[in-house]
Amino acid sequence: AGVLSQLSSHSRNGRVCVSPCFSLQRRNNSTSPKIKVDLDSSTGVAVLMMQSPPVNSLSLEFLTDFCINLEKLEMDKSCRGLILTSTLSKVFSAGLDIMEMYGTSPERCGEFWKAVQEMWLKLYGSNMVTIAAINGSSPAGGCLMSIGCDYRIMADNPRYSIGLNETQLGIVAPFWFKDTLVNTVGNRTAELSLELGQLYSAPEALKIGLVDRLVPQDQVLSTAQDTMSKWLAIPDHARQITKSMMRKQTIDKLLSNREADITNFVSFITKDSIQRSLRMYLEMLKSRKV
Amino acid sequence: AGVLSQLSSHSRNGRVCVSPCFSLQRRNNSTSPKIKVDLDSSTGVAVLMMQSPPVNSLSLEFLTDFCINLEKLEMDKSCRGLILTSTLSKVFSAGLDIMEMYGTSPERCGEFWKAVQEMWLKLYGSNMVTIAAINGSSPAGGCLMSIGCDYRIMADNPRYSIGLNETQLGIVAPFWFKDTLVNTVGNRTAELSLELGQLYSAPEALKIGLVDRLVPQDQVLSTAQDTMSKWLAIPDHARQITKSMMRKQTIDKLLSNREADITNFVSFITKDSIQRSLRMYLEMLKSRKV
């Protein structure tokens, strides 16, 4: 209930808005894994379930787990396809964990940002067919995960939203978030979307091409499985070379600017003015939880 | 009446077509300013009104005034948003003034072109939120001004048209006009549009994304004000960094080729064959005015 009220308290126009950009992760030291992977050896398709309540925030720990799991599947010759989804009821992922950016040391901040980069590099450049089964809201980092995949299927619930809404919080999506969005929805839509920090309802997201298909909530996963079969009918090597041809330039741009991008992020996020914004935002989140 | 008949004489398919590309400015030495600026200090929004009859031609003098006003607003910390509109009844701007290109010295021609560059550089790279309130036809240079803004609201009058129609006159939109158009409507639509020198009616312009919204003529300005509020809700610094990220590459391309672009324009426009085309066009305009 605490989770839901947090979520609903942020809703605009009736949408489930999971804290416009970042989420406030309740700290717990439980050993329950944040990520669960089911690999069906008969089909070669893995389902990666994000199960870190309340909102699958992308903390350093979460991202590390995510990358380890992705790496394992990437190395596993028997795995050809990956479906990314959430076990939570209304959220795919609320994006980057604000606690990794508020009041933390520059070192930790840099380590965190490197993990965000790593997640995107692994996902956008994966040799596997990657399908996002977006069964809930997916702002900011959650949107980045989605557009890092090959195909996006979203629950047709107009209360779920998706988008790179960073500017609404006074922060900025870096160039590789931007490049990925431009590659997906084109330059002009990306410009409008990023400058206004727009969150799109599922139907709006379909209209601008931010997601590829809407289906009823209970069919998101099965549709992802069906779609995967279609993709796996294409010989892997031909599809992989083609995917690399489409994405290599965008990936290389981050690879050759990785350190500068980290420095840039750390110096921006540790600014007094930005830290003040984050504190106010955190206090707002906390007051709403009470 | 002289103005209107000039305009109507060019109409195709019933559209107000303000001389396909350039306009014949009646010379006057009146001291009435070509541009008027109202800055509302309570909102931080300036309205820049182009009021140079008959058709807001972009002469060297007009462009100089325009740039001075833009520079002033850019420097004014209290000004966060700019709405660009026209006081004329059926024309936003008819584009570059043909008299600046016909029979003038290469020096003057170069000075003129530098002013066109300056106008675009200032507008496309402005830190302010810029909204074009397009309350009339807007061919060629008028279209360039519009796509230099962040957002375009046009009167829903199918007789008003907008587009980069240079090729119809036998001249060529330079690479930075092209880049701005590609950034706005995508590569293929820009290709078709530029090669055919197409003018789009307001509804067609909306369909291809050349403008963002159509409203009744008498609501163009108020809708621009409402839209501006939405944009100003985004923290300036985050929006500005994002805008720069989207547009810097396009702007840098002109900045690093500015002299060559001027040389190129002057040598093209002073060609005998092009001057002949311009003379015929001028004579046609004059005969229509009689």
Added chain:
Amino acid sequence: AGVLSQLSSHSRNGRVCVSPCFSLQRRNNSTSPKIKVDLDSSTGVAVLMMQSPPVNSLSLEFLTDFCINLEKLEMDKSCRGLILTSTLSKVFSAGLDIMEMYGTSPERCGEFWKAVQEMWLKLYGSNMVTIAAINGSSPAGGCLMSIGCDYRIMADNPRYSIGLNETQLGIVAPFWFKDTLVNTVGNRTAELSLELGQLYSAPEALKIGLVDRLVPQDQVLSTAQDTMSKWLAIPDHARQITKSMMRKQTIDKLLSNREADITNFVSFITKDSIQRSLRMYLEMLKSRKV
């Protein structure tokens, strides 16, 4: 009848599918020309008819003929526009001739690929207005020819399909096929299209912008002629400079990587695994013909 049965045997969902990517050309040594050109000196418009049954496969001989004819027209000052069409009843062109790639020497293979490059370079960079009158299916190389033109009119028959379906055969469209497709339909649609090797029915092709217009089969050529008149109303020099501005970068990319692209193709296509795929495909085609 042999031709039709070959074609129908490949149909999926009732579409005429002319061997997903390559075609099996029946060898003949007839001296009947594979290409016929009619130049109307009164209009300056040439119609180039591909008439190489059964499916206008792009063999080295065909491509050489094609380039010679294109070069002649390009040099002919009286020719301003080119309409590309097929005399066959259900096929525009089935694409690259598989026999040029199966069991041939690396030298011959390289010569063939150079001819494919030459065809595209000449077409995409032509100074003429080029219109594809697509009166039948047009997979792979046939699609490349189409998107190399300035404008595409297709017969509105849902059984005709068009697309770069190379991955379906386990081979890969090279970067300049990809660049041309991205320029035409945008990055995301190109990505989906290439990775899945999608063939689009005529109505689907219109929807994604792969073709510009659909008309009834018997009006394809006349509509192309009407459209040509509209394009020829634009002064040639202005249109040509504009076209070059839009396409030069894409063309230069191949020009500066031409040898590497040939080496790359030859080493890929002569791989044992790829040759095995081609053999199986050929055997399938042969068995269907019996």
